[in-house]
Every structure is written in C-alpha cells, then in structure tokens.
Amino acid sequence: MATQELLEREAELAAITRALDAATAGDEGHSVLVEGPAGIGKSALLRAAATLARARGVSAVTVAGLELERDVPFGLGTRLAQELLDDLDGGDRDAVLQGPAGLVAPLLRPGDPGRPPVDRDLGVGQGLRALVAERARRTPLTLLLDDLQWVDGPSLRAVVGLAASVPRGLVVVGAIRAGDPGAPEDLLDRLRAGTGTTLLRPDPLTQDGTARLLARELGSVDPAFAEACGRASGGNPLLVEEVAASLRAQGAPADAAAAFALRERALEGVRRTVAVRLHRLPVAGQDVARAVAVLGDGASPEVVAALAERDRREVEDAADALAAADVLLPGAPLRFRHALVADAVRATIPDLARARLHARAAQLLARDGAPVDRVAAQLVHASPGAWDGAGAALADAGRNAIVAGDPPAGRRMLERALDEPLEERDRWRVQIGLVLARTDEGIPGEEDLDETLRDIRDGELVAEGCHALALRAYLQGAYGEVVRACERGLAAAPDDSPHAEPLRDLRYAARSFSPAHAQDAAQERAVRVASWRERGERGSVAARGLLASTLAAIAAPPTEILALTDGIADQLEDADPMVSMFSTSFSAIALLWSDELDAVEALVDAAFAQARRLGSLTAFTTAAQARVILRLRQGRFAEAIAESRLPRELGGAGWVLYRDWSAGRVAQAHVRRGEYAEARAALAEADPGERMERGFLEEAIGDLALAEDRPQDAYAAYLTAGRMLERWNVHHPGAVLWRPQAALAAHRLGRAQEARERAAEAVAIARANGARHAVGRALRVLGAVTGDPAPLEEAVAVLRDSPSLWERAGGLADLGAAQRRVGRIALARPTLREAIALAETCGAAPLVAQAAGELAAAGGRRSRARELDGLAALTPSERRIAARAAAGRSNPEIAAELFLTTKTVEWHLANAYRKLGISSRRALRREWFADVPSADGDEVARPRAPSRPRRGRGPAGTA
Ligand SMILES: Nc1ncnc2c1ncn2[C@@H]1O[C@H](COP(=O)(O)OP(=O)(O)OP(=O)(O)O)[C@@H](O)[C@H]1O
Ligand SMILES: [Mg+2]
Known part of the structure; x- marks a missing residue:
C-alpha cells in the first residue's frame, strides 16, 4: 500500500522535486504545504517525498501531529528533537547541542519533575529551530510534518518560525487535513502565508485513476463497478481502498451487484465499513481496538492491556488479528492504519x-x-x-x-x-x-491581580503567581510593575518560600533600573551586605551578582568587583533559571566595566551551559548579550555582530530589554569596522525612550557622529549619555566612556579650554577607579587635546595589560602619531606598525587607515602583521595558555593549572594559532622561543615580543 506508485500526482511530485533540487544545490530552503480532505493522499505524498529525498541522498525525518497530543506542550517537538538527534553520532550530537540547539535539552529528559522555568517555551522553540537549521547545515534535510492540524501550539509556533525563513539546505513538507474542527487556524494561516511556501491541493482521482486503483487492490474489476465506485467515493483514494477492503473481507466479487450495494453503503464512508470489519472480530479484538482508539497511536501495550482488561498475550493476538483486518498497522507500536479508521473505531463506542x-x-x-x-x-x-x-x-x-x-x-x-x-x-x-x-x-494590571489574589490565604500561591507576573513585566521593561508584583508576592510569601529570594532579587534589579526607586535599592544594598557580614556568609550567587553591579555603579574598583564575583561561574549550575540569569548579567556588567574580560569569558561560558541545561531562552539570551559586549570590548567586532543576532531577533519580538541593550553595542562594532550605514541601521532598531538603556545607546550615537565628523552631534550625545547615567546612579567611568569622548568632541569643536578641563577630569575619575580601558581612553584623549605625548605613553603602558585590544591599538596609534609629530621617527614607526597589526586583527578599518597614514608620513612601510607583531596580538589569556603550550604542557594540564575547561584551552589556543598563522605546537614553540632565552617569574615562558617589563594590573602601576 505505502510503497505503491501514486496515481495522478505528477504535478505535486514535480513541485516537491523542485524544492529538493534547490536544497541539494545549496540554495535557500523551501517549504511545501499539502492541504486537502481526509483520505485524499496527503500522507501518501509525504511518504513519496521521503523516498524522493533519500534517492538524492537527502535525509528525511517524519513526525506527525497526534490528535490526543494537541494540548501537550511540545508533544511533537519532543519527538522531532529525538529523531533529529538520533540521526547524529555522539560527537556531532554533542557539538550540535553546544549551540542554541542545546535549548531543547528539557525535551530530552522526559518526565523531568522540575518545574519548568517561565520562559521554557521560548527557549525550547528557539532550540528546535536551531536544531533543525544546524542539522540541515551539516547535510541537506527534508522534514516531513504530517497532520499539522493536530500539532500542539508551542511546537507549531516553532514550525511557523521555520517556514517563515527556511534555513539553507532544508525542505519542509507539511500536511494539513482541511476542515478539522478545533485546528489552530491562526497559526496554520501564518504557515500558509510563509514567503516561498508552495501550496498543493491534490485533486480527487479521475474515473480512470479510480479504476486503476481498484484494479491494483482487487485484480480485475468490472467497468460498471469501477464507475459506480468512482461516483460513490468521489475519487477519494481512501474511500476507494475502503470499498476494496470490505469486499475482500466479505470475499464478494467486484461486479455489478457489488456496485449496487456500494451505492447504498460507500457514501456513509469509512465508518460503516470499519464498524462492519470490527464486528467480525472476536470480542478481545474489539476491546483492544477501542483501547488503542482511546489512548491514541503508539500507546504502550501494558496500558492497552489494562484498559481493555485483557492480558498481554490476548493483546498481542488481537493486534495481529486487527492488522489482518486492515484496522491496525502490523507489529509494534500499536497504530491504526489510518486516522479515519481510528475515528471510525472511536465512533463505535x-x-x-x-x-x-x-x-x-x-x-x-x-x-x-x-x-x-x-x-x-x-x-x-x-x-x-x-x-x-x-x-x-x-x-x-x-x-x-x-x-x-x-x-x-x-x-x-x-x-x-x-x-x-x-x-x-x-x-x-x-x-x-x-x-x-x-x-x-500583556501584563495584567494591578487590579486583575488584586482581584484574583485578594481572597487567597495561601501565601505560597500568591508568591508564585506574583513571581511569574514580575518576570514577564521585567522582560517587557515595565520596572514599576515588577516592583509592585514583587512587593505583593513578598508580603504574602512564607519565610521559607522558594519564591522569596527570586522575588527580592527581581525587585532589587527593577529598583536599580528606575530612578524613582534608586534610593530604596541603595538602602537594600546596605542592609544585605550588613546581614551577610553578620552571618559570615557571602550571599547567594544572584545577590552577589546584583551587589557587584550596584557597587560597580558607584565606581567600586576592579579588585573589589573581582572578589565579589569570584566563583559565581562555578555555582551557576545549582541556581534557578532566574537567579542564574541575574547573576550572569549583573556580574558580567560589573566585570566588563572593570575591564576584567577574562573573568567575563568564564562567566559567560558557564551561563551558556546553564541556559542549555534549563532550556531557558531568557538565560541563553542574557548570556549571548553579555558575549556581544565582551566581543566588542575584546575588539572581536565581527563576532560581536554575529552574536547579537539572537538578542536582536528577540528584541524585534518585543523583548525591548534585549533590543535596546544590543543595538548600541552592535552599532559600536560597526563604527569600529568603518561600516557607518550598518551602524545607523542598528541604532534605528532601538527605542529606549527615557529608560536607563538610553545612556548606553547615546555612547554609540556619539561614536558614530564623531566617526562621521559631526562633532556637535557627538558632543550632545555624550552629554546626554552622562546625564542619563547620573540619573540612574551609574558612576563607573568604565561603563560609558562619555567623559573623555565629550572632551574629544569639544576639542573637535575648537573649544580647547573646555576640552582640556574635561579630559583632565576624566583622567582623574578613571584613575580613582582603575579600570584599564577607561584610564587608557582618558589618557589618550588628554594627550590628544593637549598635544602632550606623556599621557599617551602612559596610556599605552596601561593598555598593554588590558584585554581591550582595539583600545590598545588606538593608544599605540595615538602615541605613534605624537612621536612622529615631535620628530622621533625611529620610535614612531614600530609603534605605528604594532598599532596597525592590532587594528587589523580587530578588523578595525578606520583605525588601520589612520595609523597607516601616520606611518606613511613617518616614511615607514607597512609590514605583514604577523611577522612583526603576531605575539603582541594575543590576548592575555591566549598568551598565558600559549606560553604553557610552548613549554610542552598538554591541554588538560594547562586546563588544570589555570582552572579552565579543556575546551576553553583549546579555544584560546586555536585563536592564538590563527593570529600567529601557524597550525602546530612545534611551530608555536619556534615562534615563542625564537629569541627568548629563559623563563622568568611565574610565567612559564615569555614571548619574543613585546619584550617590555610586566606591569601591575591596575592603575597603581601606572599612576
Ligand atoms: N494518488 C494516489 N494513488 C494511489 N493511492 C493513493 C493515492 N493517494 C492516496 N492513496 C492511498 O489512499 C489512502 C489514503 O491516503 P492518505 O493516508 O495519504 O490520506 P491523507 O490525505 O493523509 O488523509 P488524512 O487526512 O486522513 O490523514 C492510503 O492508503 C494511500 O496509500
Ligand atoms: Mg494523513
């Protein structure tokens, strides 16, 4: 039945073939939607599509919606994820699960008793899409999704997302039974409307087709019978087959007499014929068929036996008899031959x-x-x-x-x-x-909440409800709403409620973000610190993260931030999703401001692992967000832009928090790369109004304006940034570098006096805190506005230890230019060459051009970056790891020594190799020891260049 050739489906098969050919040719993916009444041959077409795909070496994965699974969230998604992953071998599977696809993790642990996080849906849906895309990226894939009218909402939303922009290498062929009552028409409409979706509506068989199908089923048939059958069945293949099955069951010849009987009977359709077949079976068979009909396809034989009140043997015998009667498919698991047959059996109860x-x-x-x-x-x-x-x-x-x-x-x-x-x-x-x-x-207003919760005496329940509401409000940036929901939940929560701490953290976070509540937040911070000290505790990871960020906001020095956030990465695993989200994002922010980028790297890795474990999209996106900023600051602009995809996509879906935070950072990455149109486009995505995020956005607006030589606009933007940050009590000089930038803008506007004053003030404030990138930038600007090379030398010395690579390159470029201007050409050339090499590593075209211009003016030629400065281009972590590798340590040994995972070590080494243009440890050793005679201090080996004295980490060494 299934493998027989399809009659009169040439056009449909041709459309499917075109989609498959496009996918194998590496073009954009395609989707095909087959729609029609029961029995018209949708599933048969899907099976044929699978055969066509496999004949082209394209793998085909089939999953179908189940009527009884309609209200089971991710019922279909779970089966799909399992199928896709079963197809991969161990190593690939792990690799795939490392990325966003890992968000499907909660589906892979059936019966997980843990309460799902509030946002699991979004995470898992995103994970499913990523999993499909990743599978298709490896080898072309055809996804056959049958009975979409029964697919549960969350899974169907993921399918809609896939069809809206089908990833390369993928063909989705879906089937919808038309006219099913209770089908999720709104989602199905979005599916039908997908751009590039081909809609197929198979026609009934012609008279000739009907006759051929009958002949195939019954051998020779009387033409009068075939004609009667065609009229009675309306050319519906399933009905034609049913007629044949019932004739076979009766052993009656397919002749004119049968045709007469058919006219009476076939119009009642399958139900009648199935009922007849069922009644011919022994009672045990009928009971088993009904039990499967009630439980749904794929029910376990034990449960079927219990429901049918039969033993296992009887169930097996009955299943065989039912298969012989064309009711069930042969073998296990127990499944009906066709959904309509299941329907018919149900109707007999x-x-x-x-x-x-x-x-x-x-x-x-x-x-x-x-x-x-x-x-x-x-x-x-x-x-x-x-x-x-x-x-x-x-x-x-x-x-x-x-x-x-x-x-x-x-x-x-x-x-x-x-x-x-x-x-x-x-x-x-x-x-x-x-x-x-x-x-x-939308978030229910206070009155809704009030009304519902008013009479509830169970505090735990109120806390739980408020917790969910507060998180939703938080994601929508409605901080006032968050504070209200949290207070309500906290007022009701019993002392030992698991919701109490997350509620306190949420309230604290929301307060920190709203000027109206900033005073309360400060007070709460003091109370918390005091209570930990009293109890000799360090506080929970979330609380420490929050505290770190608020202390950073009042410009606590990097050492304090490092101490407070130390160990958080290792403790995320045990934390609840919201807690891990907060501790990650707040610790990351504090560390980023402090220029402690290595610590951020470790934190972000741990946060991704945790997010995948939980399947939480919020946690995952928060980690992605932190990594956008990290990559920006590391000077890895292309990666920053790539990483921002998910936060921006979600921003478009209404998660304004992510949208407004990312837009500015992405714009800055583009500005550094000289892509001003892209930067403008990124800025246009944001709409922070008068929220705190605006302070961060204005920095990017200023940077773009300055790059485009609009100093007046830049000046205004930097001052707005400063005003906004002050209003939100963010005083850290490394948060937004608006002070030095405002000085620079004033300088460009010809306001020399103001520029000097602002620059000097920026230096003083940055020094008091000690974040290297901030000190470096302030000194650079001071040098630029005063024309004095001394601050530039100091800037380069400070930035020498900073992981902010682009900042370091800029410092060198500024210094080289100053050296040239005062006639110290011999010094200027190597400085500028180093600047160019670093800027090239970052892909910072404007800075490369600027430094190259200076170098030309100094009469120097550019040299290939890596010949001169390969080792200098390494980040401190890369240098630490490469030094150990060059000294003969294995990756696991290095990992153990530096308290890193082997994966992280491999990753850094790969980057170091790339920057050095080498591919082996032996080459690394050659490069490393070229002219370094001996090791010194705690360093295992010292690189050939730069061979300058090491400095202390903070401003202490530079002041
Ligand atoms: N074009 C065809 N030529 C020959 N046999 C066909 C054709 N189309 C369908 N059939 C047969 O008819 C029966 C019903 O088809 P199928 O199960 O594909 O219908 P369907 O559209 O998926 O129905 P439903 O909406 O109930 O799932 C199957 O046994 C199938 O093999
Ligand atoms: Mg079907």
Missing part, C-alpha cells in the same frame, strides 16, 4: 462508555508515572467527577501549558478543571493560572 474509558485511561497513565500533560489530555474527554485526582491533574497540566507557552491550551484545561470538585488550594491555583493565561496579551 457509545458516548458515556467512551468518557468512562478516558477517565480510566487517565488513572492508568497516572499510575504508570506518565507526565501530567498526558493524563490531562485524557481527562479532557472524561466526565467530571470520574476520578478524585482529576482536578489537581488538570490544574497542573493547565499551568504547565501556560508556562510552556500555550495559554489557550492551558486555559481550556483550567476551565475544565473548574468542573471537577476542587480543594480550596487547587481552586486558587486554577484561578491564578487563568490570570496568567492572559499575560500573553
């Missing part, structure tokens, strides 16, 4: 009996330890009051569906739960769930 069977199925599944979502999927079809556990199970499943991103499904289950006798606590859980089900449409 009287209504009340069916409801009873569903109730009993729910109990059996619950006893079997099935996830509550599956239990609830049965209960929805059972009569109220059939089972004691029904209310609680529906309440649980409903709330799961909401946090898993399917509020409509959640709402259905919660409303159904209200029909059950509920204990008071469960009733309130349902009520809160119903409020949360609305959060998709």
Whole structure:
C-alpha cells in the first residue's frame, strides 16, 4: 500500500522535486504545504517525498501531529528533537547541542519533575529551530510534518518560525487535513502565508485513476463497478481502498451487484465499513481496538492491556488479528492504519462508555508515572467527577501549558478543571493560572491581580503567581510593575518560600533600573551586605551578582568587583533559571566595566551551559548579550555582530530589554569596522525612550557622529549619555566612556579650554577607579587635546595589560602619531606598525587607515602583521595558555593549572594559532622561543615580543 506508485500526482511530485533540487544545490530552503480532505493522499505524498529525498541522498525525518497530543506542550517537538538527534553520532550530537540547539535539552529528559522555568517555551522553540537549521547545515534535510492540524501550539509556533525563513539546505513538507474542527487556524494561516511556501491541493482521482486503483487492490474489476465506485467515493483514494477492503473481507466479487450495494453503503464512508470489519472480530479484538482508539497511536501495550482488561498475550493476538483486518498497522507500536479508521473505531463506542474509558485511561497513565500533560489530555474527554485526582491533574497540566507557552491550551484545561470538585488550594491555583493565561496579551494590571489574589490565604500561591507576573513585566521593561508584583508576592510569601529570594532579587534589579526607586535599592544594598557580614556568609550567587553591579555603579574598583564575583561561574549550575540569569548579567556588567574580560569569558561560558541545561531562552539570551559586549570590548567586532543576532531577533519580538541593550553595542562594532550605514541601521532598531538603556545607546550615537565628523552631534550625545547615567546612579567611568569622548568632541569643536578641563577630569575619575580601558581612553584623549605625548605613553603602558585590544591599538596609534609629530621617527614607526597589526586583527578599518597614514608620513612601510607583531596580538589569556603550550604542557594540564575547561584551552589556543598563522605546537614553540632565552617569574615562558617589563594590573602601576 505505502510503497505503491501514486496515481495522478505528477504535478505535486514535480513541485516537491523542485524544492529538493534547490536544497541539494545549496540554495535557500523551501517549504511545501499539502492541504486537502481526509483520505485524499496527503500522507501518501509525504511518504513519496521521503523516498524522493533519500534517492538524492537527502535525509528525511517524519513526525506527525497526534490528535490526543494537541494540548501537550511540545508533544511533537519532543519527538522531532529525538529523531533529529538520533540521526547524529555522539560527537556531532554533542557539538550540535553546544549551540542554541542545546535549548531543547528539557525535551530530552522526559518526565523531568522540575518545574519548568517561565520562559521554557521560548527557549525550547528557539532550540528546535536551531536544531533543525544546524542539522540541515551539516547535510541537506527534508522534514516531513504530517497532520499539522493536530500539532500542539508551542511546537507549531516553532514550525511557523521555520517556514517563515527556511534555513539553507532544508525542505519542509507539511500536511494539513482541511476542515478539522478545533485546528489552530491562526497559526496554520501564518504557515500558509510563509514567503516561498508552495501550496498543493491534490485533486480527487479521475474515473480512470479510480479504476486503476481498484484494479491494483482487487485484480480485475468490472467497468460498471469501477464507475459506480468512482461516483460513490468521489475519487477519494481512501474511500476507494475502503470499498476494496470490505469486499475482500466479505470475499464478494467486484461486479455489478457489488456496485449496487456500494451505492447504498460507500457514501456513509469509512465508518460503516470499519464498524462492519470490527464486528467480525472476536470480542478481545474489539476491546483492544477501542483501547488503542482511546489512548491514541503508539500507546504502550501494558496500558492497552489494562484498559481493555485483557492480558498481554490476548493483546498481542488481537493486534495481529486487527492488522489482518486492515484496522491496525502490523507489529509494534500499536497504530491504526489510518486516522479515519481510528475515528471510525472511536465512533463505535457509545458516548458515556467512551468518557468512562478516558477517565480510566487517565488513572492508568497516572499510575504508570506518565507526565501530567498526558493524563490531562485524557481527562479532557472524561466526565467530571470520574476520578478524585482529576482536578489537581488538570490544574497542573493547565499551568504547565501556560508556562510552556500555550495559554489557550492551558486555559481550556483550567476551565475544565473548574468542573471537577476542587480543594480550596487547587481552586486558587486554577484561578491564578487563568490570570496568567492572559499575560500573553500583556501584563495584567494591578487590579486583575488584586482581584484574583485578594481572597487567597495561601501565601505560597500568591508568591508564585506574583513571581511569574514580575518576570514577564521585567522582560517587557515595565520596572514599576515588577516592583509592585514583587512587593505583593513578598508580603504574602512564607519565610521559607522558594519564591522569596527570586522575588527580592527581581525587585532589587527593577529598583536599580528606575530612578524613582534608586534610593530604596541603595538602602537594600546596605542592609544585605550588613546581614551577610553578620552571618559570615557571602550571599547567594544572584545577590552577589546584583551587589557587584550596584557597587560597580558607584565606581567600586576592579579588585573589589573581582572578589565579589569570584566563583559565581562555578555555582551557576545549582541556581534557578532566574537567579542564574541575574547573576550572569549583573556580574558580567560589573566585570566588563572593570575591564576584567577574562573573568567575563568564564562567566559567560558557564551561563551558556546553564541556559542549555534549563532550556531557558531568557538565560541563553542574557548570556549571548553579555558575549556581544565582551566581543566588542575584546575588539572581536565581527563576532560581536554575529552574536547579537539572537538578542536582536528577540528584541524585534518585543523583548525591548534585549533590543535596546544590543543595538548600541552592535552599532559600536560597526563604527569600529568603518561600516557607518550598518551602524545607523542598528541604532534605528532601538527605542529606549527615557529608560536607563538610553545612556548606553547615546555612547554609540556619539561614536558614530564623531566617526562621521559631526562633532556637535557627538558632543550632545555624550552629554546626554552622562546625564542619563547620573540619573540612574551609574558612576563607573568604565561603563560609558562619555567623559573623555565629550572632551574629544569639544576639542573637535575648537573649544580647547573646555576640552582640556574635561579630559583632565576624566583622567582623574578613571584613575580613582582603575579600570584599564577607561584610564587608557582618558589618557589618550588628554594627550590628544593637549598635544602632550606623556599621557599617551602612559596610556599605552596601561593598555598593554588590558584585554581591550582595539583600545590598545588606538593608544599605540595615538602615541605613534605624537612621536612622529615631535620628530622621533625611529620610535614612531614600530609603534605605528604594532598599532596597525592590532587594528587589523580587530578588523578595525578606520583605525588601520589612520595609523597607516601616520606611518606613511613617518616614511615607514607597512609590514605583514604577523611577522612583526603576531605575539603582541594575543590576548592575555591566549598568551598565558600559549606560553604553557610552548613549554610542552598538554591541554588538560594547562586546563588544570589555570582552572579552565579543556575546551576553553583549546579555544584560546586555536585563536592564538590563527593570529600567529601557524597550525602546530612545534611551530608555536619556534615562534615563542625564537629569541627568548629563559623563563622568568611565574610565567612559564615569555614571548619574543613585546619584550617590555610586566606591569601591575591596575592603575597603581601606572599612576
Ligand atoms: N494518488 C494516489 N494513488 C494511489 N493511492 C493513493 C493515492 N493517494 C492516496 N492513496 C492511498 O489512499 C489512502 C489514503 O491516503 P492518505 O493516508 O495519504 O490520506 P491523507 O490525505 O493523509 O488523509 P488524512 O487526512 O486522513 O490523514 C492510503 O492508503 C494511500 O496509500
Ligand atoms: Mg494523513
């Protein structure tokens, strides 16, 4: 049946072939949607597509929506993820899961008892899309998605996302049964509307096609019979086959007499013929068929046996008999030959009996330890009051569906739960769930919350509801709302509530972001520190992260920030998703301001690992966000831009927090690369209004203006940045370098006096804190506005130890230019060459051009970057690791010595190799020891260049 050639489907198969050819040729991916009534041959086309794909060496993965899985969040997604990963061997699998695809992790741990994080839906959906894209990137892939009308909401949303822009190398072929009541039409419409989606609507078979199909099924057929059959079936292949099956079952000849009978019968369709076939079977067979119909395709034989009240042997015998009668497919797992057959079998069960069977199925599944979502999927079809556990199970499943991103499904289950006798606590859980089900449409206002929570005496429940609301509000940047929800939750939460600490952290974060509450935040900070000291504790990781960022905001020195954030990376694993999100982002911010980029690197790695473990998109994006800034500061601009994709995409989807933070950083990366149009486009994405994020955005606006020689605009932007930051109590000189930049803009405007004063002030403030990049920049500007080379020499010395590579390159360029101007040509040339080499490593075209211009003026020629300055281009971490590798240590040894993972060591080494243009350890040794006679101090080996004395880390060594 399945492998037979399809009749009259040439046009459809040609369209599918075109899509496959495009995918194998490496063009953009395509999607094809097959739509039509039951039995028209959609699944058959999908099977044919799989065969066509495999014949081209394209792998094909098929998954189908299941009617009973409709309300099970990520029912289809789970099966899809498993199929895709099963296809990969161990190493590839691990590699794929390292990226965003790793966000599917929660799906791979069936029955995970942990409460899913509030944003798991988004993370998992994003993970699924990434997983499919990554698989298709490796080798062309065809995804066959059958019965989309039954796919659960969260999985279908991921499919819609895929179809909206199909990744390269992928073909998606989907099938929708038309006219299914309860199909998620809005999502299906978005699928149909996908650009580049080909819609196929297979026609019924012609008279000739019908005759050929009958002949295939029954051998020779009487032409009069074929014609009657064609009219009766309307050319629907399934109906034609059903007629043939029932004739075969009766052993009757396919002649004119049969055609007459058919006219009476076939119009009633499959139901009737299936019922007839079923009744011919022994009672055990009927019971088993009904049990499978109730439980759904793929049900475990044990549960089927229990529901049918038969033993295993009887179930197996019955399954064989059902396969022989064309009801089930042969073998395990137990599946119907066709969904319509399942439907027909269900229709033979009287209504009340069916409801009873569903109730009993729910109990059996619950006893079997099935996830509550599956239990609830049965209960929805059972009569109220059939089972004691029904209310609680529906309440649980409903709330799961909401946090898993399917509020409509959640709402259905919660409303159904209200029909059950509920204990008071469960009733309130349902009520809160119903409020949360609305959060998709926006944050419920205080009154909604008030009204729902007013009469609840269970503080833990109130805390839980408020926690979810507060997080939603936080992601939407509604900080006032966050503070209100947190206070309400905290007022209600019992002392030992697991929600209390996250609520406090959220409130603290939101307060820190809103000027109206800044005073409270400062007060709370003092109270917290005092209480830890009293108890001799260091505080939770989240609290420490928050504290680090607020201390950084008042310009605490780098050493203090390092001490406070030390060890957070190692403790993320045990933290809850929100906690890890906060501790990552706040610690990262504090460390970035402090120019401690190596510590950020370790933190961000740990944060990604944690986000994948949890499947939390918020945590993942937060880590990505931190890495955007990290790469920007490291001078790895192309990577910063690439990394910003996810935060920007989410920004477009309404997560304004991410949008506004990324836009400025991406714009800065473009400015440094000389891509001003791209920078402008990135800035246009942001819309921070008068929120704190604007302070950071204005720095980028100023940088672009200065690069485009609009000093007046730049000046205004830097001052706005400063004003905004002050208003939000951000006083760290390394947060936004607006002070030195404002001095520079004033200088360009010819306001020499003001420029000098501002620059001197910037130097003093930066020195007081000690963040190297900030001190370096201030000194650079001071040198530029005074024409004095001394500050520039000092800037270069400070930046020599800074991981901010572009800043270092800029310092060298400034110094080289100054040296040339005062006639010290012999000094200027090597300085400028080093500047050029570093700037090239960063891809900073304007800086390369500027330094090259100076070098030409100094009569020097440019040399190949790596010949001269390869080793100098290494970051401190790369240098530390390369030194040890050159000295003969293995990667695991280096990892152990430096408290890093082997992966991190490999990564740094690979970068060092790339910068040095080498590919082996032996070459590294040659490069490294070329003229370094001996090791010194704690360094294992010292590079050939730069051979300058080492300095202390902070400004102490430079003051
Ligand atoms: N063009 C065809 N030529 C021959 N046989 C066909 C053709 N189309 C469908 N069939 C057969 O008809 C039966 C029903 O087709 P299929 O299961 O693909 O329908 P469907 O559109 O997927 O229906 P549903 O909406 O119920 O899933 C199958 O046994 C299939 O092999
Ligand atoms: Mg089908």
